[in-house]
Structure formats: C-alpha cells, structure tokens
Amino acid sequence: MHEDMEMSNMERDANLLDGMNPKPDSPAKPVLSKVIRDIAIDGVCILASLYGASFLVQEFHFAQSLSQFALTTALPVLTVALVLLAWRGAHRINARYLGLYDFGNLAQAVVLTSAALGLLTLVREPAQLNRDVILLPVLFGFFLISLLSGWRILERQQVWHRTLRSGKRSKERRALIIGAGDAGEMIVREMNRSSHSEHLAIGFVDDNPGKFGQLIHGVPVIGTSDQLAKLVDKHNIDEVVIAIPSASGATVRRIVDLCDQCGVRVRTLPAIAEVLRNENHLRHAIREVDIEDLLRREPVRVENETARGYLSAETVMITGGGGSIGSELARQIAEASPANLVLVGKGENSVYEIEQELIQTSGFHSSCIIGDVRDPDSVRSVFAQTRPTIVFHAAAHKHVPLMQNNVVEAIKNNIFATELLCDEATRSGVRKFVYISTDKAVKPSSVMGATKRVGEMIVRTYAQRTETEFAIVRFGNVLGSRGSLIPMLKKQIARGGPIRLTHPEMTRYFMTIPEAVQLILEAGSMGRQAELFILDMGQPMRIVDLAKDLVRLHGLMPGEDIEIKFTGVRPGEKLHEELVYAEEELIPTEHPKIRLVRSDAIDEAWLKDELDQLRRLCAEGNQDKIRQALMELAWGKSSMPFRVAAVEMDEQRHEELT
DSSP states (O other): OHHHHHHHHHHHHHHHHHHHSOOTTSTHHHHHHHHHHHHHHHHHHHHHHHHHHHHHHTTTOOSSOHHHHIIIIIHHHHHHHHHHHHHTTGGGOOGGGOOHHHHHHHHHHHHHHHHHHHHHHHHHSTTOOOTHHHHHHHHHHHHHHHHHHHHHHHHHHHHHHHHHHHSOOTTOEEEEEEOOSHHHHHHHHHHHHOTTOOEEEEEEEOSOGGGTTOEETTEEEEEOGGGHHHHHHHTTOOEEEEOOTTOOHHHHHHHHHHHHHHTOEEEEOOOHHHHHHOSSOHHHHTTOOOGGGGOSSOOOOOOOHHHHHHHTTOEEEEETTTSHHHHHHHHHHHTTOOSEEEEEESOHHHHHHHHHHHHHHHOOOOEEEEOOTTOHHHHHHHHHHHOOSEEEEOOOOOOHHHHHTOHHHHHIIIIIHHHHHHHHHHHTTOSEEEEEEEGGGSSOOSHHHHHHHHHHHHHHHHHHHSSSEEEEEEEOEEETOTTSHHHHHHHHHHTTOOEEESOTTOEEOEEEHHHHHHHHHHHHHHOSEEEEEEEOOOSOEEHHHHHHHHHHHBTOOBTTTBOEEEOOOOTTOOSSOOSSOTTOEEEEOSSTTEEEEEOOOBOHHHHHHHHHHHHHHHHHTOHHHHHHHHHHHHHTOSSOOBOSSOOOOOHHHHHHHO
C-alpha cells in the first residue's frame, strides 16, 4: 500500500512537471514559428528597400560590387533594423488588432534605421558629402515603412475576413447608431470585427450638421434624430443603439418614444469609463440602463450650498445609515465637512459598506454604531455617546405588502421608534431633526402608510412644544432604492420574464435617490416648526409604462421577448397615490421645485392617549384590532385630532420661506 501511494505521488509530480514544461507539440511551437516567419518577411522587406533605394540613388548601377555592398552596407543595416524592430515589439503584434500604436512603433524603428544608414554612408565616404547621405536614407525609410506596414495590413484583412466567414451571422439585424462620436465608433468597430455579432451597422444619426455625410469605418452619417422615423422606414432598420453616454434622461426618453412609434428595438450605451470597467464584451455593456433614463421629466437639481452651510462643523446623525437613502445622505453630508457623521443602523454589512466607501472615495471617517432605534437603552446610549446636533431619521420599514402582515413590527419601528428619537433629541438639545416620510402617508390604505402618517403627527406635536427645529419631507417612490421596483424588474428581465405587475392602471410618483436626498437636505435648511416639504415630481407615471421602457432599454420588446403579467392589487395598495390632503395648503418656497405643506395643528393630549392605547393593543397581540386602531388613528376617526384654529405663522416666517 505504501508503494502504491508513493507511485501515485510520483505520477502526480510528473504530471505537474509536464504541465509546467511545454512539450514539443505545445502552443509555444506555432508561436515561435510565427516569430521566425515575421522576422524573415521583415528581413526581405529591409533588403528590398535598401537595394531599391540604392538602385534609384545610383541611377541603376552600383559603384561597388554587389558582394561588397552586401558586406559593408546590407548586412549592418539588416542587423540594426531587425534589432530595432524586435526592441519595438514588431514581431509580437497581433494582426487582428493592428492599430496606430503599432504603426508608431514601426515608424520609430524605421527612422532610427534610416539614421543609421545615413551615418554609415557618411562614415564610408567622409570626403563626399553628396546627396547619397540624405537621399538614400529618405528613400530607404519610405520604402521600408511602406513594405512593413503593407504586409501587416494585408495580414490583418485576411484575419478579419477569415473570422467573419467562420462566424454565424444568419440573424443579422440592421442597426442605426445614434451618435457619431467616440462611443458610436466603438460600437461600429465592435459590430464589424465580432464574428458572432448579430448586427450590421447601416448608418449613424447625429444632430451635428457638420458630420452629415462623413464615413466612420465605412458607415455613413445619414441624418439627424428628428429624421429617425423616416430613416428607420427607408433603410429597413431593426434596431437602434443610443451611443451618447452623456445624453440626458429627456433625450433618451425622446429617442425611445420615437423608436417605440416605429416598432424597432432600442438599446443604450453607458459611459465609456463604465464600458472599460466591464469585464464582459462591449456588446453586453450596451444593455446597461441609467435610472434617470426612466424619468419622464428632467431630474430636479437642488443647489445645496445652503445645506452645506448648516451641516458644516456639526455632529450629524443618520438613522438607517446603511439603507439606500441613508447611504446617499452620508455621501452628500460628508462633502459638507461635518465635525462628525454618525451612522446608526441595524444591519452591520450595509453600515460597514458605506463606511468603507466614504473612507476609500473621500478619506472621510464616520462613526458607525450598530443599534436598534426601537430600544430605549440603545437610543439613549447613542445620543449620550455622540451628542448629535442634527438628526436625519431615515430608519423605517417600507415594504407595503410585507408590513400588512407584520403590523406590530411596523408600528414599533415606524411609530414608537420615531417617538423615542424625537423625545431623546429634545432631551439632548438636538438643534434640528428631519423626518423622512412618504406619499403613502396621504389618505393611507396600508399599514406602512398609516405608520408614516402617525410618525408625521408625532413630529409635529414635538415641534409645537420644544426648541428643537423639526422638518418633515414627503416624497414618492425612489427609483433604484434597495428592494424597490426597478431592481426587482431588472431581475425579472434578466431571468427572461415574465414581469409581474399588479394592475395596468396603477400609477406612482417617482424620483431618483439623489433627488430625494437633495430634497431632504434642502428641507433641513428651511424647516423650523415641523413644516412639511414635497418635491415637484411632475405627473405620476403608470408602472406598466415604466416597465415597458425598462424592457426596451435592455434591447428587448415588451410582449414579444418579455411577457407582462398582471397579478391583481395587493392588500394595502392603492391604484394612485397623492402628495397632499385636500385641506393641506401648498406654499411656494425659495426653490421653484419645492413646496411647503401647511396644515392644522395636532392635539398633543389626544395623540398621546391614542399612542398609549396602541401600545396596549400591541401588547395584547390581536392583529385585527391593532390594524383597525392604527388606521383610525392615521385617518383621525377615533376622536377629534385637529384643533379648529390653524397654525399661526407670523409674517416674518412666511417671508423667510417664500
């Protein structure tokens, strides 16, 4: 048995050695053969150039014998040229990818060889400074660069033709490229050289009139985007590729709409830097979609200079610091140079990721605390340890269907934790507290929306009796946030469908994560007495339209490549969301896209009694009773929640906001 094991080990070692040392028929042999072939061809080109140049300069007869010329001139020049070509890597060039860089290397070797020939001519005949010293090297260099480049170009063409012949292109799609720039050039080059490409570039479309008629890799610029429908019909186009990485969402949307009307597929190309980072082939990178491409409006830009001013040198706390909104808050607040940034979260991985991102991208070191905002001891400890002066409360349970069946957890996290944080903030002397709400808090039909509505009530009552400045921010669905609609749809598309939606007429207000955070920071600079702010998000979008846009931007056709199924409205969901109640008054602010929502004050004693009752019900655990009590509280049906008189706002404060 010992001998068998020893023999087995010896065989394994022999196999390892065989793998490390190439055998005679290994791939090293054809590589060596190719190098020898290239050197031989280059040698012939060198000698042909030298003899041809010499014949012309000496008017087709040599002053010395051919054997003497070979020894004194041809052999030294051949040696120098081959050494220089080897130095510049001329024999290691892959003909398929021959480019300007390789021609530059060949030119360097040729120039140096020509200089050596001129010097040799001068040394051999020092007394005769005739035209040979200049004319011979010039002619030699011209001939040599032509021959060296020429045979490599011919080889490249042969390689490409062999590749194209070997590829299967029976399903070729006729494509228009939008954008005759660097990105468009890359796309056409990729289509031309890939043996498995299913696309044939028919033409470029570019809005720069100076490019009309130009050729890029043999493909003409044939019109502008306004002529897209006509060009698609005229040239029988199957697919349009948007190769404008810097295009705005509105531009992409306009092109997508035109393509939809024409019945052709459309794809987008990400930024060139993104393509270069992509480990896969460029044709896969074409499928990447920017979240802003899905907005049917221009993204709102809020200048946060004022926000940076009130955050600078402050100790800022973010609850839910590892979430989508909390992480983006951390990124933007870090740029304002706070004295300390405290990230509080329950999930250690998400908090760790944003902490490391801030360190690696900007060198900013934050204070990360893993804790539960529902735990009074944990909250008091965090406030006592960090002494925040500004708090952004972003921690919340947000999934509507999930919270319908977990009503007690939703209440604990979204209501009682908010009350606990407000109480501790006022006790600790926090200067400003910003509460993040949702449009689902307006006429709530779900447990999640009702808990956020009650959270708004709590914040407003604390603002009525404390010196801490409170602000509330209410916005719609956030595109691309963790667990939200877009990531879910992308996964369904990646699986090949079907896309599952609840109702064909369901609409939502949408905004991007940066938009949401800009609104939060701006509201924090304006809010004093629990004023509620909303962002102008344009018209609500049908979710089915957004899903179809996403499918098209992945180069697919909704209904053909990806099926869309409707499963029915889930418990707690509404077909349409609203941003304000009918009785709430909208007041313009200094920013044209931000509105202040003014409403009646909350009766603090009434709210306290209702919250105590809700606690007792949660302790009993009867889900139906808890849900009913929560909805009545959120709608104000349990008793008279609002004072008859509206909140008084003095003229000076009104001027401040407008």
